Amino acid sequence: LEKAGTRDLSFLGHPRYRKYLISTRAAAVILKPENRNDCPAIALVVENPTLAYAQAAALLHPVAHVSAGIHSSAFVHPSSQIAESAQIGPHCVIEAGVGIGEQVSVGPGCVIGKGASLGDGCRLVANVTVCADVKIGQRALIHPGAVLGSDGFGLANDRGRWVKVPQLGGLRIGDDVEVGANTTIDRGSLDDTIIEDGVKLDNLIQIAHNVTIGAHTAIAACVGIAGSARIGRRCSLGGASVVLGHLEVADDVHITAMTLVTKSILQAGMYSSGVPAQPNALWNNNVARLRQLDEMADRLKVLEKNIGERNGDRKP
């Protein structure tokens, strides 16, 4: 809105930007009914401006067409099945027994391990690693540097030394999944790791072995989900939050940024444990007290008892 020119389509998706509406130079603005009267341009009135903008932008800027064919510098094992309409970019490596569907685009430098499969319409941008036997549904969009199906962190301790637990499970990814840059998703140790349909993962996320992420859940950057956790459907996880292993998180749970989930969450709702910043001097004082909080609570109890005793039967 603020910087739009006279031939631009803009939208008002967040109240924070309402202040720019009245002076926008945009040719047209997608907005909610309640903002219509403040719009100096053509108003496209909808209930969900962000959605309408997404749809308009997708129409005006379609994703580049897939140019069918295998680049001469790509290495494709002869036992792989590559659809005629698929595009395999320069310096890709497609190992034995891989299956690649129609209209798939595998960008430069990707490695697809043996036995893996990519459903129709998948797009791997560049330098993506898909490990052996990973199964990806239709229309996945995988950003650069993502690693799908790496070994889980499974260790047994033998008198002080770690012995690797072979990671024999797989990774199954549903339809319409997006995986951000440098995000890692481990394969299962025995069963599979499962990413259901419509899951959206931002950058630099860690999904450990045997995790299940329910359909249409969205996870922001820098989140870590530990082994065997089960995240429900339509959840959202804020940036840098962590879910410990073997926990269950119900459907429709929303977790704010930098929250640590240490117990299963069985009820829909919003959960938090992130601590907001303060000026350092104030914070240092407060956090010092936090480390004595149990003692403070005991002192409070003693006071209450003393007051109560002096008050006779009256509760303080």
Next chain:
Amino acid sequence: LEKAGTRDLSFLGHPRYRKYLISTRAAAVILKPENRNDCPAIALVVENPTLAYAQAAALLHPVAHVSAGIHSSAFVHPSSQIAESAQIGPHCVIEAGVGIGEQVSVGPGCVIGKGASLGDGCRLVANVTVCADVKIGQRALIHPGAVLGSDGFGLANDRGRWVKVPQLGGLRIGDDVEVGANTTIDRGSLDDTIIEDGVKLDNLIQIAHNVTIGAHTAIAACVGIAGSARIGRRCSLGGASVVLGHLEVADDVHITAMTLVTKSILQAGMYSSGVPAQPNALWNNNVARLRQLDEMADRLKVLEKNIGERNGDRKP
């Protein structure tokens, strides 16, 4: 200082290492005036020993010379413009319309998307992905696995399903920027993501779409900056800290490790919310109380009232 041999140049940059000065075997030590008298070797007295050491080390160990030329295994689209003095390493992919300046070194396995440009003297170490249309200034140093210009995490919700918001903006990086290994910087959704001159980013950092990082700001590893945040100039962000979306952080703000910034910070200074470790048993007690802290505060108020009443008009 501790391990230097008799032909080594050393420096005393941090008071923590002063204890090693008196017994060092180094041939010469760069140090501050106040440490001169304790130095058993040749003392090179300066105001900023770390800076003087950096400059001396750069003179003594110059960066390897760029060997002009395109490796025979690289794929370079004929429409790209590669300066004569640039070096393109093995298995690189340079897509259509890319511009690469003088003395640029593109290390092995890098992918440069169509329309991107790298200013003079840039160095991409290896396996870096630069997405389409990203503009990088002069003398950038990009470490392995970094992803520059990936799609932002823009989603609109359509009755429980996520619809991708096309990411049509770009990424502009100024001069003298360093980007750490496996760090990701997303392109903007409509406007550009902007990294100003002299910004230094450590490893595994996430910079979301439409973020601006002001000139000469340094960010430690594992930090996440959410969408549309604006970080000022000459700031520093400690490791694993997080800045939420749409916030503004003023110039000269310093944020300590693992801090969560939830509101704009409009004044220079140091800010924190990281909680220091304690022995687990103590911490468990304290954190249990933290979860009852609001109730404790209410009980404290009741006590104060009771005491106040008994004291008549006297405030407790």
Next chain:
Amino acid sequence: LEKAGTRDLSFLGHPRYRKYLISTRAAAVILKPENRNDCPAIALVVENPTLAYAQAAALLHPVAHVSAGIHSSAFVHPSSQIAESAQIGPHCVIEAGVGIGEQVSVGPGCVIGKGASLGDGCRLVANVTVCADVKIGQRALIHPGAVLGSDGFGLANDRGRWVKVPQLGGLRIGDDVEVGANTTIDRGSLDDTIIEDGVKLDNLIQIAHNVTIGAHTAIAACVGIAGSARIGRRCSLGGASVVLGHLEVADDVHITAMTLVTKSILQAGMYSSGVPAQPNALWNNNVARLRQLDEMADRLKVLEKNIGERNGDRKP
């Protein structure tokens, strides 16, 4: 146990899964003596079922044999020394002076910088970057996207601008080390970064310059270790925890998830500072009080004083 079929070997390694034992259809179950009587299948009774399972699984599913040879699409500098029994995958880049031991497998798209060396039996899965002069011991297992030996984040400030401190140290990795996907380990600035024998690193971990990780220490995903920290032997670090720079952590220290270590830990034991999630409304109230905690502590003291005064000599 839950999903095992009638020809499967299963194991009971975590009490959480005991409930599935009685109804399992597995052919045989590895378990502890105390669970023997509840086992409807062949019971393989051992003290450490996870370890026994790891060993059995490794026997039943041996790692794929290394097919000696250099792929025709790999670029190998003639000055490198590659053992006859080693395998170099498609599109690998092996720079000058590299040494690669017996039975090493370098997967597709890996880059090995000049002067680096890989001991016998190392396995780099795919798209791994090993920077110049990094020394790796025997039997390392390095997952995709890992970056070993990138520059540390060394900066000196020159009147508001950052000057790079050349990173002249190396990275030495012992025997039997595992490094997770997209994990980054920086080289030292002058001395080396050191990863001792048997260290196991999960995904997306940052190890900064000049860090030492003691033998047989295991680190979960998303952890950051800042520069020059020294972590002891047989430690474990929970996910997303952070250790600040220049600290020392003793042997046998265990740090739970999302803990911030701000001071050296000189005694073995378990340490924490992660804050567990609460329903958002409760948490907002509690965290608001946390930001006033120092003032609350002062008010508590005043109350104690008032009560004490009223009680004469009696301490509250």
